[in-house]
Amino acid sequence: MTLKLTAEVVTLTTRHPFIIARGGQSDYRVVCVRLTDGGGLEGLGEASPSSYYGETAETVLEKLKILEPYLPKDPFDLDAAEVKFAQVVPKNGAARAALSGALHDLVGKRLGVPLYKLWGLDPKKAPVSSFTIGIDTPEKTRAKVKEAAGYSILKIKLGTDRDEEILKTIRDVTDKPLRVDANAGWSKERALEMLPILKEYGVEFVEQPLPPEDLEGIAAVRKAGILPVVVDESCIVATDIPRVAQAADGINIKLAKCGSLREALRMIATARAHKMLVMVGCMVETSIGITAAAHFTPLVDAADLDGAALTVNDPYCGAEISGAAIKIPDGPGLGVTRR
Numbered sequence: 228m229t230l231k232l233t234a235e236v237v238t239l240t241t242r243h244p245f246i247i248a249r250g251g252q253s254d255y256r257v258v259c260v261r262l263t264d265g266g267g268l269e270g271l272g273e274a275s276p277s278s279y280y281g282e283t284a285e286t287v288l289e290k291l292k293i294l295e296p297y298l299p300k301d302p303f304d305l306d307a308a309e310v311k312f313a314q315v316v317p318k319n320g321a322a323r324a325a326l327s328g329a330l331h332d333l334v335g336k337r338l339g340v341p342l343y344k345l346w347g348l349d350p351k352k353a354p355v356s357s358f359t360i361g362i363d364t365p366e367k368t369r370a371k372v373k374e375a376a377g378y379s380i381l382k383i384k385l386g387t388d389r390d391e392e393i394l395k396t397i398r399d400v401t402d403k404p405l406r407v408d409a410n411a412g413w414s415k416e417r418a419l420e421m422l423p424i425l426k427e428y429g430v431e432f433v434e435q436p437l438p439p440e441d442l443e444g445i446a447a448v449r450k451a452g453i454l455p456v457v458v459d460e461s462c463i464v465a466t467d468i469p470r471v472a473q474a475a476d477g478i479n480i481k482l483a484k485c486g487s488l489r490e491a492l493r494m495i496a497t498a499r500a501h502k503m504l505v506m507v508g509c510m511v512e513t514s515i516g517i518t519a520a521a522h523f524t525p526l527v528d529a530a531d532l533d534g535a536a537l538t539v540n541d542p543y544c545g546a547e548i549s550g551a552a553i554k555i556p557d558g559p560g561l562g563v564t565r566r
Contacts, residue, residue, distance in 0.1 A: 228265040230298045230333075234291050234325075235259050236284045239511055239538045243371060246362040248386025248412030249279070255511040255538075256284040258322075260291065262329040264302065270333030271543075271563055273519070274325035275483045275512035275534070279460070282321045282483075290322035298326070302333045309487045320463070320486035321510075327487035328519040328561065335560030342522040342562075343555055346492075350555040352525035356532045356548040357382040357406055365396045372400045379550045380404045382531050383430075386412020390421060394428045406529070408434040411460055415444035422453040432504070432529075434479060435459045446474035457506055465493040468501060477504030477528070482520055483512075495526050509534035518545030518561045521553050542566055 237257050244253045255275070262270040274291075276282030297315055299308040308330060312323045335342050343350050358378035360371050362385075375381060383397060386409040397405065407430050413421065418436040425433060432455040437444045439460040449456040459479035462471045464486070468478060480494050491507070498505045506529040507520050514535045524530050532548050535541040545563040547554040556562025 229300070230302065231263045231265070232291065232295050232298060233261045233263075234288055236288070237513060237542060239513065240540055241511060241537050242374070242539050243361065243363065243367065245511060245537060247384045247408070248362070248410040251361060257512050257516070258284050258287040258291070258325060259513065259515060260325045260329050262298070262302070262326070262333055264333060268333060268336045270302070270329035270331070270336065271515050271561060272325040272327065272329030272332065273512055273516035274321040275510035275516050276321040277483060277510055280320065280484065282319055286319060287322045287325070290316045290319045291325070294322065294326060299330070302330050302337065305330055305334065306489060309489050313486060321483040323486040324482040324488075324516075324519075327489065328482070328515065331488050331519070332560035332563070339559050341555065341557055342519075342560060343525065346523065348523070348525040350525060351552070353521065353553040353555060354524060354527065354530050355379055355550070355552050356530040358533045358536065359384065359408075359531065360397065362387055362393070365392070368393060368396045369400050372397055377549045378533075380406065382406045382408055385409050385421075391424055394424070398428055402429070405430045406432055406434065406531075408459070409436045411435050411438045413437055415441070415447055418444075418448045419451055422448065422451055426453050430454060432457055432477070434506075435461065442471060442474040449475060455504060457504060459508060464490055465497040468494065468497040468503070472501040472503060475503070477506055479506045479508045479531075480527075481508050481510065482516060483510050488519060488523070491520070491523055492526075495523065504528050506530065507532065511537055513538075513541050514543040514545035515561065515563050517548070518556060518563050521546035521548070521555050522561065524553050524555070
């Protein structure tokens with residue numbers, strides 16, 4: 228049966244403007260895709276494009292049109308399909324991730340099993356997800372921390388000239404474990420100055436302290452030995468890992484960056500071979516994208532899958548990421564349903 232592709236742009240609105248070191252906004256346009264097989268089954272996938280990687284909802288729609296003729300005749304040809312997608316559209320990870328998610332969803336539905344079971348994973352091994360507190364005024368930061376009462380780990384966006392004040396504000400209202408993401412907002416000197424402060428405030432690890440290309444600087448931050456250093460923007464796909472392994476303790480995998488579920492699994496295996504900490508993250512997205520990533524969380528050490536929880540209008544239900552360990556749906560494929 229020939230697979231039929233349809234795509235729809237969905238505008239997600241965050242509860243608060245979502246501000247990081249590079250700026251921010253309240254509305255995020257994602258692309259939800261459906262692959263139907265003519266036999267009554269449909270696979271769901273999502274592209275959550277980031278302008279940082281040169282993608283928008285428009286470029287995703289454009290690339291999906293280019294990729295449509297290369298959809299496999301048999302959805303089970305996952306490996307060959309993903310290799311072909313990457314050859315045809317090498318730069319557009321979010322667009323390719325949508326098709327990867329939809330094909331995996333369809334395969335799981337055909338077999339009647341959840342994706343984690345296809346991979347032989349134990350859903351009880353999924354970690355707890357952190358919940359992100361974006362950059363804001365002290366009053367709004369306090370309010371956000373209170374709103375996040377149901378979450379047991381907080382991820383704090385830094386990379387400003389008032390980072391210590393932000394940490395102090397948060398510590399005034401909670402003693403929960405903290406993780407920090409500077410989104411490449413620091414210089415080497417600033418990062419080294421911040422490390423003892425982060426440690427003092429009970430931060431577990433720091434993510435992407437410096438610009439992605441400055442691996443020498445990132446290595447110096449790691450060498451200080453104060454906190455583990457995780458890279459996000461510095462590491463896109465598995466072949467980046469041997470290079471960043473010399474500079475960082477861990478990597479953050481995102482489907483919208485790496486372009487497919489199979490590439491995410493390759494990244495986990497490669498990072499493990501380099502004895503690195505493995506984290507999975509997300510963009511602002513619906514429960515389709517979050518749930519696709521949730522299925523491989525039994526293989527990772529840390530998760531930050533709050534992209535749908537940050538929004539007020541997620542049209543789907545899937546993985547639950549509140550205070551306890553991530554709950555992966557048991558339904559076939561991704562196990563995502565319309566809200």
